[in-house]
Structure formats: structure tokens, C-alpha cells
Amino acid sequence: MTYFYHAYSGHIPSNVSIATGDTRTEMSGWWKMSRKKTSECFSILYYRYVAAMMFAVDEINRNSHHLLNHTLGYVMYDSCYAEIRALEVTMRLLSVEKMVPNYHCGGYSWPIAIIGDSPSASSLIMARLLGIYKYPQISYGSMLPLLGDKQQFPSFLRTTSNFTVQVVGITQLMKHCSWTWIGILASDNDIGREGSQDLLLELAKRGICVAFQEVMPAYKSESTLHKIVSKIKVSLVKVIIVYSTQLHLVPLMEEVTLQNISDKVWVAPSHWGNSLVFHIKDNWKTLNGTLGFTKNNPEIPGFQNFVHSIIPSTVTSDIFLNLFWEAIFHCKWLTENISTVSVQENLGSTTFCTGTESLKTIQTSVYESYNFQEAVSTYNAVYAVAHSLHNLLLCDSKDVTSKNESCANITSFQPWKLLNFIKGVHFMNTAGQEIYFDMNGDMPTQYDIQNFQFFQNGTSRIIKVGFFKSWAPNDEQIQIDTAAILWNDGATKVPQSVCSESCGPGYRKSTRKGQAICCFDCIQCSDGKMSNQTDSNDCIECPDNEWPTSEQSKCVQKTVEFLSYKEPFGASLAVVSICSSAITASVFCIFIRFRDTPVIKANNQDLSYLLLLLLFLCFLCSLLFIGHPETVTCAIQQVAFGSIFTFSISCIMAKTITVIVAFTATNNNSFMKKWVGMKTPGLVIILCSLGQIIICTAWLSTQPPFPNDNIKIKPGKIIAECQEGSSVAFACMLGYMGLLAMLCFLLAFLARKLPDTFNEAQIITISMFIFLSVWTSFIPAYLSTQGKYMVAVEVFAILASSAGLLCSIFLPKCYIILLRPEKNTRKHITGKANSSAK
Incomplete structure (x- = not known):
């Protein structure tokens, strides 16, 4: 005889044993002695586990294929939600009658496996003891994560998931609805404390904050409950997760309803189950919009008919049936202790059970506590044992003489030999549910997300609005139809529960x-x-x-900024540059056309041609600064500008020195006579320009200018510019040009009073003054601007200084040539015309 033990726990856990051979149910004397206690803690909420176990055993025994003509028997014990009683029953199973560990009489049939217990606290005690013997233990309700530690509990398995799985599901629900400011209420037991702590850790990982966490007292304390509910009422939190069993839940909801709190969304872990709080219509407005996690329990084919067929007169081995009958039909059984007189006296106030009542007349619904689908976890546990026995039988029949320890003789084997077979089961139950255990001994679970809906016409319902699959990928684990949810106060929009409003983009x-x-x-x-x-x-x-x-x-994309021909500013400077170049070319043509006139010949004709050509290039070189900077233009623009201007100033210097030499050489004894001629201007130009040529050559050889996209000057813009490469070289170029201009100005200023009608020195003095004024103003203006305006300042300085030289040196000559031809005579130039007039 092989026994199967069932620890039935609710307000009454119990224990069972199943036998191969003839099917029988045994009730211990210990149970009979504690019948009074059993009746006190009995609840129809947990009787469904007993019914499911009996149905599974009956179904297995009626199918010869399962155990190859062997049958199962069972023994039940009640732990009545007490750890000490669970330990006592476990010791009895391991010690037979005398409660002596490891002692048993010959002929005693050891239970092959243990189903239960439901509370985690009881399962912990049992698992520590049974783990020593590798005794298979399958719990149908214990969810404590610690029980998944195979080092401490090597023989513990369960047909439900641990707390952690549901915690992950609740956390994902919070993220899905964008709830970041929540409250937690926990009952003062392993479910509340362990579950809420795991939840806190998981919420912290997802950035969800807990506004308050309160532990509800184990015994009803009106003052404590009043404080907790008052805190809930004043809190801005809209979502509250309640990790509690029914024992703590009912008083809480009574107080919440009393204080008329109906603007909260209650999140109910699976421990609520189909709680009695949904029976109380006063709670319906409070609970409207509640989201509950319930284990996905498919309907077991034939189970409902089995339950409906239960009749006390035909089932004599189930001592719970009479208690169940009294609770369901609100009646009392007539016993021998009740006299006929007593019956007549109480007939008006008490309904007695006849045993002919039918469970088919009970209108079951999802709100009632005897929803038998919840018992599928017990059903699966029994079938897991049956399938493991089946595999053991096949192993034994194939190789009786095998030395493999996994195989054993079905008529005489120790329960620990069955453990590996139970761990390896993988089958589909009759409801189409896939059953197997993971490496921690847990069964992967799907949770349905249900919504409690209360309507103004006084009706209510619970509907499935989503699900959570623990084995699915992270981004596919939870699916919710928010449009199907009816929130508190009848709202269809997801309520907000945040401490601060979300920060938008930006x-x-x-x-x-x-x-x-x-x-x-x-x-x-x-x-x-x-x-x-x-x-x-x-x-x-x-x-x-x-x-x-x-x-x-x-x-x-940032706007690229540079001095462009397409914008008015750049186009204007380009037009001025081209027009000035055209004017310079026109002056050059005039000088060529009237090259034989005294005005042209008077002051070194060749130097005037060269200076006009250089001024023409000065105007054109400003165009190098306009347009998008390129490698070639950046390399030559500053060098071209500096070199051309240096050559121009050198020409003007040569003109100045020519005037000084010419007047100084009039003295017969002057040593300056040998410098009269073309060799002096050429030598001056070469010597004055040589320094700038050296500076520019060294600049281009070492650190030449290059194009650069400057992203730091102006926010939101890319300044396309030519980087100087070497700031020292750029400063030296400007400094040398300025030094040469100052020297030229000084010489011209000293020679301004030389006796001559058309004094070139005076004109040069004015031109150098204009030139120096422009470039002196350029430096601070250049340093105080950025981007394209910095380039524009330099272009303006080039155009202004070039125009100053053109106008001051060549405009007076053009005026005489074109408008006052009578003055374009040798006599007038030398001053003899004035003497004759006198």
C-alpha cells in the first residue's frame, strides 16, 4: 500500500496519503479527537482543496493507463493554520505511532509524497524536516521565495509561483499605468511582510516610490486601523497595494468604507482570491475599480459535476463534508445528542440538514468564496505525483535488474527515490495546462488581471482585463486592455498617482x-x-x-554662418570691391592715355603705374574674404592682403624718398645726386617688402591659415571661418605693415614743406594719415566682433584704406588731367607760370 499525504490548510490545513493497491481513505484518531477544533476553524474557502484532491485521486484510479493497474490511497490531516500542528503531523508520518523519529514497525506503508501545506510558515517547518530524508513535498499554496532555495529545501516543490513572480507582475502594472507614487498595506504575517519587502525592492529598481507602508495588526485593533485608514484618506496617493490575507482584509475594508474613501485604486495580489470583501455590498463603492491578480486556473473537466454529485450519505470517509454541508446550506446536522424535545424547541429557529440537498441549486459566481477553480493547484500536485509514479513504473518494468538509482521496485522503495521523477515531470493536465517544475521547484504561472466593476443600478461584476506571464520575455510579460477597465467613480481614463507631474520634453x-x-x-x-x-x-x-x-x-542642424555673396551685406562689399577695382583700372587707363603730360611725368611715372596696379589688386583681394572658406582661399587671403599692401606702402615710400632725393640733389655738392634715377625706388621697394615676404613665407611654411567650423562662438550656429593658424605670424604681418606705414608717414610729413607747386609729399602725408587711421580703428573693431562680422570689418578696412590711397594720391592728378587741362603744363608744374603772371 503506497500512501499519499495531503496537508490541507486554510483555516484548516490537512494532510493525506495515497496508496497503490486498493483505494482507501484513512482518518487518524488525532483528527477525531480534534473534531471540535476543526469545526471551529473550518471554512468553505479551503474545502475546495480537499475536493480537488479527492477528485484527482478518483480520476487517476479510474484510468488504468496512469499507474498500470495500481491505485492511490490518501490520508488527510488538519494543521488548522498552526505551525506546531503541521510539525506534529509531519513527525507522525515519519515516526508512525510512537512519535519516535526514524522508528517504524514492519508492515507500515510509508506515504510516497506529501501534498501541502498551504501557509508558507507551515511549509517551512515541514520542508526543513522532510528535506533531511529527501521526502517529496509539493505545496499548493506556499509562495515564500525562500522555499525555492534548493540548498535548504532540496525536496520542496510547489504548483504555484513564489512571491517574486507576482511582485514583478505588480511592478509592471505600475509601470504600464505610469503610477509612481503608491501606498502599501501589509498584513502581519509571512504573506504581508515577505511580499511587501520584495515589492519594495522591485519598485525601487523601476524608480517607483512608496509614499507610505503600513502593517495591519494581526488582531483587530480599531484604533490602529483608524490611524492607518485616516492616513490613507489624507494622502495624495491614488493607488494602494494590499498584501494581506482575508483575515486582515475584511476589517480594513470595513473601516475604509466607514470613512467613505472611494477615490483609491486598490491592487489586490492573489492572496485576496475571491475574497469575502466582495460579498459585502457596502464595500462595492469602495472597491470599484480594484485590479486583482488571480492565478490563471483553467476549469477542470468533470470537476464541477463531481462536486455537484457529492452527497453526505455516499461519502463516509470525508469528515469535512458535514462541516462543508452546514456552511453551504446554513443548516445543522441532527445528532444523537440532540433530543426530540430540543429539536421541537429549536425547530423554529434552526434548519436541520437532511443530506438530500443538492449543490446544483447553489448559484456559484466569481464573488463567492467556494469557487472551485482555485483548487487546480492541488489537482496539479496530485497529478505530478501520479505521473512521476507512472515514470517510475516504466523505468522498473524496462530494466528490473538495473543498478541505476533512479529506478526502484514499486512494491518496496523509499520516497526519496521518487523525488527525481517528480522534478522531471512534464505533462498537460486535462484542462490543457502545461505542468512542469523549474530548477527552483516552482511551476511557471500565468496571472489574470481582473477588474471589479460596480454599477449605479446596484449590480457588479469582475472581468478579466489582462494577464501576466512569468515565462515570457520582459517586454511581453504583461498585457492589459485599459479600455475595458472601469475605474473608481465610473471613470474610463487611467487615474494618475504621482508625487509630481511629469516633466515634458525640453x-x-x-x-x-x-x-x-x-x-x-x-x-x-x-x-x-x-x-x-x-x-x-x-x-x-x-x-x-x-x-x-x-x-x-x-x-x-546648425545654421552655417559666413560672409556670403548671397546675403546683402556680403553682396554689397563685393560690389564695392569690384566697383573700386573698376575705378582704379579707369585711373590706370587715364594715366596710360595721358602718360606724356607733365602731371604724369612729374612724380615718377613708373611708380604711379605700379601703385595703381597694386591698388587694383588690393581691391580685388577683398573678394578672397567673401564666400565659404576653402583651403586655398584661407591659405592665401591674409598673405595676399599683407603682401599687396606692403608692396603698396613700399611704392609710396619710394615716391616719398624720390621727392626728398630730388630736392636734396639740387645742391651741386650733395652726395644724393648719385641716388637720382630708377635704382633708388626699386631698391626701396625691394628692401621694404623683403621683411613681409620673409614673414609670410615662414607663416605658410609652419602654420598656414586653414578653414575651420567654429561651434563655440555663437550658440546654434556654425561659424565657417579661416583660422589664422599662427596668431603670432598674423600679428607680425599687421605689425610690419603698420611700422612701414608709420615710417612712410613720418618721412612724408617731414618733406611736406619742400618748395614745389604740386608737392607730392603733402599728398603722401594725407594718404598715410588716412591709411593709419583706418587700420588703427580696425584693430579694436576686429577684436570686438565675431563670425562673419569680423571678416566684414577686415574687408571694410581693406576697401577703406585702399580707397583712401587711391583718392588722396591719384584723384588730384585726374582732376587736373580731365577738368583743368590748362594746369597740365610744365610751366605750371614747375611754378614758372605763376612767376610770369606776376
Whole structure:
């Protein structure tokens, strides 16, 4: 005879044993002695586990294929939700009658496996003891994660999931509904304390904050409950998760209803089950919108008919049936202790059970506590043992002489030999549910997410609105149809439960000092940064070539800025440059046309031609600064500008020295006579330009200018510019040109009073004064501007200084040539005309 033990636990857990051979049910004397206690703690909520176990055993025994003509028997014990009684029953099973560990009489049939217990606290005690013997234990209700530790509990398995699985599901529900500010209530037992602690850790990982966490007292304390509910009432939290068993839950909801709190969303872990709180219509308004996690329990084919066929007169071995009958039909059984007189006296107030009542007349619904689908976990546990026995039988029949320890003789084997077979079972139950155990001895579970809905017409219902699959990928584990949910006060929109409103794109969260991370202020992103997500913890910088929009919610391509021909400013400077070049070319043509006139010949004709050509190039070189900077233009623009201007000033210097030499050489004894002629101007130009040529050559050889996209000068813009390469070389170029101009100005200023009608020195003095004024103003203006305006300042300085030289040196000569030809005579130039007139 092989026994199967069932620890039945609710307000009454119990224990069972199943036998191969003839089917029988044994009740211990210990049970009979404690019948009074059993009746006190009996609840129809847990009798379904007994019914499911009996149905599974009966179904297995009627199918000869399962155990190859062997049958199962069972023994039940009640632990009555007490750890000490669970331990006592376990010791009895291991010690037979005398409660002596490891002692048993010959002929005693050991139970092959143990089903139960339901409470985690009882299962812990049992598992520690049974684990020593590797005794198979399958719990149908214990959810404590610790029981999955195979080092401590090597023989413990369960047909339900642990707390952690449901905790992950609840956390994902919070994220799905964007609830970040919640409250937690926990009952003062292993379910409440362990579950809420695991939940706290998981919520913290997902950035969800807990506004308050309260532990409900084990015994009803009106003052404590009043304080907890008052705290709930004043809190801004809209979502409250209640990790509690029914014992603590009913008083809580009574107090919540009493204080008329109906604006909260209650999240019910599976421990609520189909709780009695849903029976009480006064609670319906309070519970409206409740979201509950319930284990996906498919309907067991034939189970309902089996339950409906139960009649006390035909089932004599089930001592719970009479208690169940009294609870279901609200009647009392007539016993021998009750006299006929007593019956007549109580007939008006008491209904007695006849045994002919039918369970078919009971209108079952999801709100009632005797929903037998909840017992599928017990049904699966019995079948797991049956399938493991089946595999053991096949192993034994194939190789009786095998030395493999996994195989054993079905008529005489120790229960620990069955453990590996139970761990390896994998089958589909009659309801189409896949049954197997993972490496921790847990069975992967699907939870249905249900919504309690209360309507104004006084009716209510619970509907499935989603599910959570523990074995699915993280992004597919939870699915919810929010449109099907009816929230509190009949709202269809998901209520908000946050400490602070979300920060939109363009803002970042700034945590308030001393408060939870979910309480924050929204700070706009600083310049150059953006956030494109809601509730960003920090703003991010855009790539170098991009810039945030005005809303700072995304990055867009930066505007490239340079002095362009397409914009009015750049086009105007280009037009002025070209027009000035054309004017210079016209003056050059005039000088060629009238080259034989005294005015042209008077002051070194060749130097005038060269200077006009250089001024023409000066005007044109400003065009190198307009347009998008390129490698070639950047390399030559500054060098071309500096070299051409240096040559121009050198020509003017040569003119000045020529005038001085010419007047000094009039003295017969002067040593300057040998410098009269073309060799002096050429030598001056070469010597004055040589220094600039050396500077520019060294500049181009070492650190030449190059194009650069400057992203730091102006926010939101890329300044396309020519980087000098070497600031020292650029400064030396400008400094040398300025030094040469000052020297030329000084010489011209000293020679301004030389006796001559058309004194070239005076004109040169004015031109150098204009030149120096322009470039002296250029330096501070250049340094105080950025981007294209810096380039524009330099172009303007080039055009202005070139125009100053052109106008001051050549405009008076053109005036005489074109408008006053009578003065373009040798006499007038030498001053003899004035003498004759006198």
C-alpha cells in the first residue's frame, strides 16, 4: 500500500496519503479527537482543496493507463493554520505511532509524497524536516521565495509561483499605468511582510516610490486601523497595494468604507482570491475599480459535476463534508445528542440538514468564496505525483535488474527515490495546462488581471482585463486592455498617482531635497542641451553640428554662418570691391592715355603705374574674404592682403624718398645726386617688402591659415571661418605693415614743406594719415566682433584704406588731367607760370 499525504490548510490545513493497491481513505484518531477544533476553524474557502484532491485521486484510479493497474490511497490531516500542528503531523508520518523519529514497525506503508501545506510558515517547518530524508513535498499554496532555495529545501516543490513572480507582475502594472507614487498595506504575517519587502525592492529598481507602508495588526485593533485608514484618506496617493490575507482584509475594508474613501485604486495580489470583501455590498463603492491578480486556473473537466454529485450519505470517509454541508446550506446536522424535545424547541429557529440537498441549486459566481477553480493547484500536485509514479513504473518494468538509482521496485522503495521523477515531470493536465517544475521547484504561472466593476443600478461584476506571464520575455510579460477597465467613480481614463507631474520634453527632473526621487521639480534644459523624453533625469548635449530647437525637445542642424555673396551685406562689399577695382583700372587707363603730360611725368611715372596696379589688386583681394572658406582661399587671403599692401606702402615710400632725393640733389655738392634715377625706388621697394615676404613665407611654411567650423562662438550656429593658424605670424604681418606705414608717414610729413607747386609729399602725408587711421580703428573693431562680422570689418578696412590711397594720391592728378587741362603744363608744374603772371 503506497500512501499519499495531503496537508490541507486554510483555516484548516490537512494532510493525506495515497496508496497503490486498493483505494482507501484513512482518518487518524488525532483528527477525531480534534473534531471540535476543526469545526471551529473550518471554512468553505479551503474545502475546495480537499475536493480537488479527492477528485484527482478518483480520476487517476479510474484510468488504468496512469499507474498500470495500481491505485492511490490518501490520508488527510488538519494543521488548522498552526505551525506546531503541521510539525506534529509531519513527525507522525515519519515516526508512525510512537512519535519516535526514524522508528517504524514492519508492515507500515510509508506515504510516497506529501501534498501541502498551504501557509508558507507551515511549509517551512515541514520542508526543513522532510528535506533531511529527501521526502517529496509539493505545496499548493506556499509562495515564500525562500522555499525555492534548493540548498535548504532540496525536496520542496510547489504548483504555484513564489512571491517574486507576482511582485514583478505588480511592478509592471505600475509601470504600464505610469503610477509612481503608491501606498502599501501589509498584513502581519509571512504573506504581508515577505511580499511587501520584495515589492519594495522591485519598485525601487523601476524608480517607483512608496509614499507610505503600513502593517495591519494581526488582531483587530480599531484604533490602529483608524490611524492607518485616516492616513490613507489624507494622502495624495491614488493607488494602494494590499498584501494581506482575508483575515486582515475584511476589517480594513470595513473601516475604509466607514470613512467613505472611494477615490483609491486598490491592487489586490492573489492572496485576496475571491475574497469575502466582495460579498459585502457596502464595500462595492469602495472597491470599484480594484485590479486583482488571480492565478490563471483553467476549469477542470468533470470537476464541477463531481462536486455537484457529492452527497453526505455516499461519502463516509470525508469528515469535512458535514462541516462543508452546514456552511453551504446554513443548516445543522441532527445528532444523537440532540433530543426530540430540543429539536421541537429549536425547530423554529434552526434548519436541520437532511443530506438530500443538492449543490446544483447553489448559484456559484466569481464573488463567492467556494469557487472551485482555485483548487487546480492541488489537482496539479496530485497529478505530478501520479505521473512521476507512472515514470517510475516504466523505468522498473524496462530494466528490473538495473543498478541505476533512479529506478526502484514499486512494491518496496523509499520516497526519496521518487523525488527525481517528480522534478522531471512534464505533462498537460486535462484542462490543457502545461505542468512542469523549474530548477527552483516552482511551476511557471500565468496571472489574470481582473477588474471589479460596480454599477449605479446596484449590480457588479469582475472581468478579466489582462494577464501576466512569468515565462515570457520582459517586454511581453504583461498585457492589459485599459479600455475595458472601469475605474473608481465610473471613470474610463487611467487615474494618475504621482508625487509630481511629469516633466515634458525640453525639461529635466530636479529632485526635491529630503524627499523621494519621485517628488521633483521640472527645470528647463540649459543652452545647448535638450531632452526628447518625458521625465528625463538629465539633459543631453546635441552633436557638434546640431543645436536644440527653441522648445529644446530635439536637435536640428546648425545654421552655417559666413560672409556670403548671397546675403546683402556680403553682396554689397563685393560690389564695392569690384566697383573700386573698376575705378582704379579707369585711373590706370587715364594715366596710360595721358602718360606724356607733365602731371604724369612729374612724380615718377613708373611708380604711379605700379601703385595703381597694386591698388587694383588690393581691391580685388577683398573678394578672397567673401564666400565659404576653402583651403586655398584661407591659405592665401591674409598673405595676399599683407603682401599687396606692403608692396603698396613700399611704392609710396619710394615716391616719398624720390621727392626728398630730388630736392636734396639740387645742391651741386650733395652726395644724393648719385641716388637720382630708377635704382633708388626699386631698391626701396625691394628692401621694404623683403621683411613681409620673409614673414609670410615662414607663416605658410609652419602654420598656414586653414578653414575651420567654429561651434563655440555663437550658440546654434556654425561659424565657417579661416583660422589664422599662427596668431603670432598674423600679428607680425599687421605689425610690419603698420611700422612701414608709420615710417612712410613720418618721412612724408617731414618733406611736406619742400618748395614745389604740386608737392607730392603733402599728398603722401594725407594718404598715410588716412591709411593709419583706418587700420588703427580696425584693430579694436576686429577684436570686438565675431563670425562673419569680423571678416566684414577686415574687408571694410581693406576697401577703406585702399580707397583712401587711391583718392588722396591719384584723384588730384585726374582732376587736373580731365577738368583743368590748362594746369597740365610744365610751366605750371614747375611754378614758372605763376612767376610770369606776376
